[in-house]
Amino acid sequence: MRDNSVMSTHTLSCTIATRESRLALWQAEHVRDLLAARFGWSVDLLGMTTRGDQILDRALSKVGGKGLFVKELEVALEEGRAHLAVHSLKDVPMEMPEGFVLVTVLDREDPRDAFVSNHFACLADLPQGARVGTSSLRRVVQLKARRPDLDVQPLRGNLDTRLRKLDEGQYDAIILAAAGLKRLGLAHRIRSCLELDEMLPAAGQGALGLEIRQDAVEISAAMQTLTHQPTWLAVHAERAVSRALGGSCSMPLAAHARWNGAVLQLDALLGHPGDATVPLVSAMAQAEVTTTEQAEALGLAVVAQLRSQGGDALLAALPSATAQD
Numbered sequence: 001m002r003d004n005s006v007m008s009t010h011t012l013s014c015t016i017a018t019r020e021s022r023l024a025l026w027q028a029e030h031v032r033d034l035l036a037a038r039f040g041w042s043v044d045l046l047g048m049t050t051r052g053d054q055i056l057d058r059a060l061s062k063v064g065g066k067g068l069f070v071k072e073l074e075v076a077l078e079e080g081r082a083h084l085a086v087h088s089l090k091d092v093p094m095e096m097p098e099g100f101v102l103v104t105v106l107d108r109e110d111p112r113d114a115f116v117s118n119h120f121a122c123l124a125d126l127p128q129g130a131r132v133g134t135s136s137l138r139r140v141v142q143l144k145a146r147r148p149d150l151d152v153q154p155l156r157g158n159l160d161t162r163l164r165k166l167d168e169g170q171y172d173a174i175i176l177a178a179a180g181l182k183r184l185g186l187a188h189r190i191r192s193c194l195e196l197d198e199m200l201p202a203a204g205q206g207a208l209g210l211e212i213r214q215d216a217v218e219i220s221a222a223m224q225t226l227t228h229q230p231t232w233l234a235v236h237a238e239r240a241v242s243r244a245l246g247g248s249c250s251m252p253l254a255a256h257a258r259w260n261g262a263v264l265q266l267d268a269l270l271g272h273p274g275d276a277t278v279p280l281v282s283a284m285a286q287a288e289v290t291t292t293e294q295a296e297a298l299g300l301a302v303v304a305q306l307r308s309q310g311g312d313a314l315l316a317a318l319p320s321a322t323a324q325d
């Protein structure tokens with residue numbers, strides 16, 4: 001029997017709220033299979049369309065940002081129509097809304113960005129002035145820093161739409177998260193992965209985050225057993241950077257943490273929100289990390305460096321109306 005408001009320890013079924021893009025469904029099905037294998041639960045999916053899925057004609061940074069992809073799913077949790085929401089962690093706002101928690105993070109897929117093209121093997125092979133598709137400010141500023149000659153053009157829509165636009169010849173190459181392509185069996189479209197020193201990923205890229213209601217105590221305990229601790233600590237460091245800087249997707253910000261043994265190395269960079277010709281500011285810090293508090297402290301150390309090395313001036317250029325989603 002299912003109690004729609006609170007799960008009991010004897011619950012054998014649960015409902016996952018998910019967006020209906022192919023990637024979101026793959027991710028929800030992945031979690032469904034995991035819950036079935038680990039706990040023997042039978043899991044339903046509740047597919048939903050979010051505002052972020054409907055608005056396809058404008059860059060996300062112009063229409064209110066990350067929260068657009070998660071709000072409807074939270075309403076389903078609030079109303080008891082679902083118990084769990086599965087998200088690409090990089091789409092999850094840095095501050096969770098009152099009443100909701102990010103309860104766990106699963107093992108991360110490849111965090112890198114991928115170079116996808118029908119004619120060229122890698123960024124260096126692109127001819128002068130080649131047209132590259134991406135709407136991510138983070139990708140734009142890093143592309144322009146390396147190749148100021150490139151003609152970077154907006155590209156929105158789900159993964160299939162973006163690949164179709166490439167195949168129609170609208171771009172010479174596009175940049176996509178490697179994780180999404182790999183999950184959908186589209187790894188063959190990746191001509192090369194951009195290395196971390198040429199394209200630093202977004203905070204949380206490649207990781208899956210599970211969100212529940214704060215008062216869902218029992219499901220919380222079950223979900224916490226699924227946590228991939230190295231990823232959990234790494235994304236806490238990455239998200240601390242983004243949170244401290246306002247968490248806005250109007251800001252070209254990258255943050256990525258990697259493990260060197262017991263040491264977590266956190267790299268981050270900031271660009272100018274309106275002018276990709278302004279030099280990037282980057283910072284790195286590393287420390288032995290075993291707790292989320294230490295991971296967040298590492299994030300704040302990187303933020304202090306970014307700010308003092310010119311990041312403050314870049315942040316001051318952020319239009320205040322769009323500074324928060």
Ligand SMILES: NCc1[nH]cc(CCC(=O)O)c1CC(=O)O
Pocket residue numbers: 088089090091175176177179180204205206207208
């Ligand atoms: N912003 C959309 C989005 N959210 C998560 C992914 C890919 C998978 C991931 O990073 O986990 C993508 C597509 C992309 O950036 O190419």
